[in-house]
Amino acid sequence: MVTSKKRIGIVGARGHTGAELIRLVAAHPALELAYVSSRELNGQRVEDHVEAYKGELRYSSPAHEELPSLDADVVVLALPNGKASACVEAFDAAGKDPVIVDLSADYRFDNSWYYGLPELTRNKWRGEKRISNPGxxxxxxxxxxxxxxxxxxxxxxxxxxxxxxxxxxxxxxxxxxxxxxxxxxxxxxxxxxxxxxxxxxxxxxxxxxxxxxxxxxxxxxxxxxxxxxxxxxxxxxxxxxxxxxxxxxxxxxxxxxxxxxxxxxxxxxxxxxxxxxxxxxxxxxxxxxxLLKGAATQAMQNINRAIGVDEYTSIPL
Ligand SMILES: NC(=O)C1=CN([C@@H]2O[C@H](COP(=O)(O)OP(=O)(O)OC[C@H]3O[C@@H](n4cnc5c(N)ncnc54)[C@H](OP(=O)(O)O)[C@@H]3O)[C@@H](O)[C@H]2O)C=CC1
Ligand SMILES: CC(=O)N[C@@H](CCC(=O)OP(=O)(O)O)C(=O)O
Incomplete structure (x- = not known):
């Protein structure tokens, strides 16, 4: 039984994949949104952009260095290619080690990150908290x-x-x-x-x-x-x-x-x-x-495994 929800932050949430993830998180029994970032939508209500989300949260636009202090248990990077490392370095510098799922291609060739295509790599997961989501x-x-x-x-x-x-x-x-x-x-x-x-x-x-x-x-x-x-x-x-x-x-x-x-x-x-x-x-x-099995749904499978709930939680089957 879920006792307390894990907090999840989505960095780059104006994009198509960010919006799909917000929908999946809105239906998730073990996750709650800590923050969703977008420079362009900064200050606007999430509810006005993603109908499935009900609540008071607004988009924010924290600098990379501020992300660790927002204390999310899970951080999804939904930024364009080449932009993830600045965020990852900010967590390292702050000594914070949340689960980080990167949707970009930036860590797909890095052996220290788990490459999460569950149907083919599920057995290779060794509890890594850095997860690279496939293209x-x-x-x-x-x-x-x-x-x-x-x-x-x-x-x-x-x-x-x-x-x-x-x-x-x-x-x-x-x-x-x-x-x-x-x-x-x-x-x-x-x-x-x-x-x-x-x-x-x-x-x-x-x-x-x-x-x-x-x-x-x-x-x-x-x-x-x-x-x-x-x-x-x-x-x-x-x-x-x-x-x-x-x-x-x-x-x-x-x-x-x-x-x-x-x-x-x-x-x-x-x-x-x-x-x-x-x-x-x-x-x-x-x-x-x-946007789904090619991005947000696959990310949700990876997040579910990393937080210890059933891999398909919140994914409509
Ligand atoms: N679309 C797809 O089908 C798939 C995408 N992916 C990957 O997922 C990631 C997100 O994709 P998608 O949602 O389509 O991308 P979008 O281009 O739609 O969105 C990117 C997000 O990043 C923010 N952003 C854009 N430029 C910058 C920048 N220079 N610095 C910081 N933030 C920036 C944008 O918000 P704002 O400008 O308001 O801050 C927006 O929220 C990408 O790496 C993509 O390659 C992976 C699989 C499939
Ligand atoms: C139509 C189109 O442009 N598609 C993108 C693939 C989207 C994706 O999965 O990209 P990442 O590897 O960057 O995550 C492309 O070819 O780059």
Whole structure:
């Protein structure tokens, strides 16, 4: 039974992922918001921006050095890439050691941080209080490749298409609805951060070609897996079913999933499993909501484990 709630602070709460986390925290029996920061919304009521939250809390805009004195048990950094370390250093300097979950890419290559993709790394958690939350595409890529990783004859080739909320709330071509209308915008076609991230955590090279599309949320990754020997479709399907048996947030489907059906949902879907005529190439399709399983929901799984409650607490299943 929960006796006292843990206090959670969200740094960078104006963004899309910050707003999703506020919704999850609002429904959480063991967490309460200590602070939510945004320079732009400083002083405004949280309730006026995130309907699910009921209460008097207002956005604030503390300097990095002030964060440790706000005494949260859990701190989520939802800042753009490159901005997390100043906050982490402020906690170190103050001798404070809350659970820190970083949504950016800044610590995904740092072995002293736990990389929290629960369905693949749950068994590696050793009680770390520094948790790096995976990237959205990188999550879909790894879920698509992991069950066949030991059978590959060549690097997986992954074609990704994301809704434009993936590009954050700060204006750019990639979240400009005018430029995206009737369009599919390719970008970072080699060397994308998530190509490096998925390669690092799978332990094999992957190739990834991202695109952004006119829909708001949800992404698709279609992956070509070249096999070292021919497989039957039923064996491929069985491998995926076995790998994700009992996982509440990864659904293995027979059909290829559609992104239109994953928006607003907390789980990932993996399906398709189309085999080439020689049965040595299989195409796997994964979808997930980039703001949920690709960010806030995955963060909530990690936070739940770190505070010692059921991993799925407050996550609608
Ligand atoms: N969007 C997505 O699908 C996913 C995003 N992520 C990662 O999560 C993090 C947050 O993403 P998202 O919510 O989309 O980002 P946004 O760009 O929408 O929001 C970023 C937040 O950071 C604040 N901010 C922006 N610039 C600065 C700055 N220079 N210094 C301090 N604060 C700043 C903004 O608030 P204000 O300017 O008011 O202070 C805002 O609250 C990013 O690292 C992103 O890569 C991870 C997975 C998926
Ligand atoms: C459409 C779009 O721009 N998507 C983002 C991915 C969002 C994400 O997960 O990014 P982080 O690795 O920074 O956390 C991108 O390609 O950079």
């Amino acid at each position: 959205c595409y990188a999550t879909a890529i790894q879920l698509s490749v992991a069950p066949l990783k030991d059978m590959l004859a060549a690097p997986p080739v992954c074609f990704g298409v994301s809704g434009y909320s993936g590009a954050g709330a700060t204006p750019s071509d990639k979240n400009n609805p005018e430029k995206l209308r009737d369009n599919l915008m390719p970008y970072s076609l080699t060397g994308h951060m998530h190509e490096k991230e998925a390669s690092r955590h799978l332990g094999i090279p992957v190739e990834f070609m991202p695109h952004v599309a006119p829909h708001f949320r949800g992404l698709t990754v279609t992956t070509n897996l070249y096999l070292s020997r021919a497989l039957k479709r039923e064996d491929v399907l069985a491998r995926f079913q076995q790998a994700y048996a009992g996982e509440k947030l990864v659904c293995v489907l027979d059909e290829a999933p559609w992104v239109s059906q994953i928006a607003g949902k907390h789980h990932a879907e993996v399906g398709g499993f189309a085999l080439s005529a020689d049965a040595k190439r299989v195409v796997v399709v994964a979808t997930l909501d980039n």
